[in-house]
Amino acid sequence: MARRKIALIGGGQIGGTLAHLLAQRELGDVVLFDVVKDLPQGKMLDIFEAGPVDGYDCRLLGSNDPEDIRGAELIVVTAGLPRKPGMSRDDLITVNSKIIAGVSELIRDKAPDAIVILLTNPLDAMVTLCRKITGFPRNRIMGMAGVLDSGRFAAFIAAELGVSVQDVHALVLGGHGDEMVPLVRFANVSGIPVSVLLEQKFGTERAGEIMNELVDRTRRAGGEIVGLMKNSAFISPAFSALAMAEAVLCDRKRVLPVCALLEGEYGVDGYFVGVPCIVGASGIEKIIELELNDEERGMFEESVSHVKSLVDGLNL
Numbered sequence: 001m002a003r004r005k006i007a008l009i010g011g012g013q014i015g016g017t018l019a020h021l022l023a024q025r026e027l028g029d030v031v032l033f034d035v036v037k038d039l040p041q042g043k044m045l046d047i048f049e050a051g052p053v054d055g056y057d058c059r060l061l062g063s064n065d066p067e068d069i070r071g072a073e074l075i076v077v078t079a080g081l082p083r084k085p086g087m088s089r090d091d092l093i094t095v096n097s098k099i100i101a102g103v104s105e106l107i108r109d110k111a112p113d114a115i116v117i118l119l120t121n122p123l124d125a126m127v128t129l130c131r132k133i134t135g136f137p138r139n140r141i142m143g144m145a146g147v148l149d150s151g152r153f154a155a156f157i158a159a160e161l162g163v164s165v166q167d168v169h170a171l172v173l174g175g176h177g178d179e180m181v182p183l184v185r186f187a188n189v190s191g192i193p194v195s196v197l198l199e200q201k202f203g204t205e206r207a208g209e210i211m212n213e214l215v216d217r218t219r220r221a222g223g224e225i226v227g228l229m230k231n232s233a234f235i236s237p238a239f240s241a242l243a244m245a246e247a248v249l250c251d252r253k254r255v256l257p258v259c260a261l262l263e264g265e266y267g268v269d270g271y272f273v274g275v276p277c278i279v280g281a282s283g284i285e286k287i288i289e290l291e292l293n294d295e296e297r298g299m300f301e302e303s304v305s306h307v308k309s310l311v312d313g314l315n316l
């Protein structure tokens with residue numbers, strides 16, 4: 001039986017890192033496609049040459065030929081510009097719309113049965129554009145943001161409490177912008193509410209302030225890294241895409257926050273928004289609806305209205 005074919009469209013920082021992670025885990029044969037001559041070939045040669053040392057032997061191809069993505073079962077899209085210091089994700093919309101329009105036509109024509117995970121920012125708008133052009137059913141097209149945002153929230157909680165990140169579960173819903181919705185009520189450490197542990201460690205009054213600081217830092221976490229590196233994050237986005245790819249390729253039925261097309265869920269119709277989903281071999285297998293309280297719903301609706309104004313501006 002042949003290995004699964006995974007195509008990565010965009011061989012920059014995130015695409016190259018993801019190719020490396022997929023190869024190490026031998027999740028399939030990997031094609032890295034980019035428009036820059038020689039770049040994907042060089043990256044894949046580098047990863048190939050590490051194979052004998054680490055012991056992986058999947059087939060790796062770097063390519064500038066769109067034909068090489070033909071028949072891919074899973075496609076991860078990172079083509080497009082990342083932000084620079086001082087830019088918001090929304091500032092990328094004009095240039096990245098053109099790139100994603102072309103990439104989406106490619107996917108529609110060469111890999112019509114693929115499951116697509118898209119990362120390019122502004123995420124919620126770019127995944128909408130890709131869906132519009134490919135016409136893929138909603139289970140086969142999703143955006144990656146919530147896994148990363150939730151991971152960041154969990155990392156900050158773990159550091160504040162001095163506990164292992166392995167035991168922290170956190171969930172961030174909504175759009176992938178500064179209005180994202182970290183769900184404080186659902187954050188827990190091995191089932192113990194984070195609010196309880198913060199109160200035990202810092203006292204009731206300070207606990208609330210710290211939780212607000214953690215939420216605020218989570219919302220601005222992407223920008224914090226851009227400010228430090230003068231370039232956008234790529235390790236944590238690549239690992240987050242890997243988690244989603246692995247959930248599909250290994251039919252894991254993982255419960256992950258995914259940027260999914262809502263058709264009435266959460267009172268939203270026709271927009272991609274980050275919500276918890278069961279992810280398996282068919283892609284998004286179920287959207288999980290949570291009962292939000294008034295405060296959470298208010299934040300969620302604010303985030304959705306931001307997504308709507310951005311997407312409506314595309315005039316799709």
Ligand code: APR
Binds near residue numbers: 083234
């Ligand atoms: N087809 C394929 N690749 C393309 C195309 C295209 N039409 N247009 C641009 N690319 C490639 C670029 O040549 C570059 O190698 O996309 C790659 C993007 O890589 P980086 O600039 O390193 O950006 P990266 O950090 O990987 O982020 C990619 O994901 O998270 C988002 O905000 C981020 O929008 C950005 C995207």
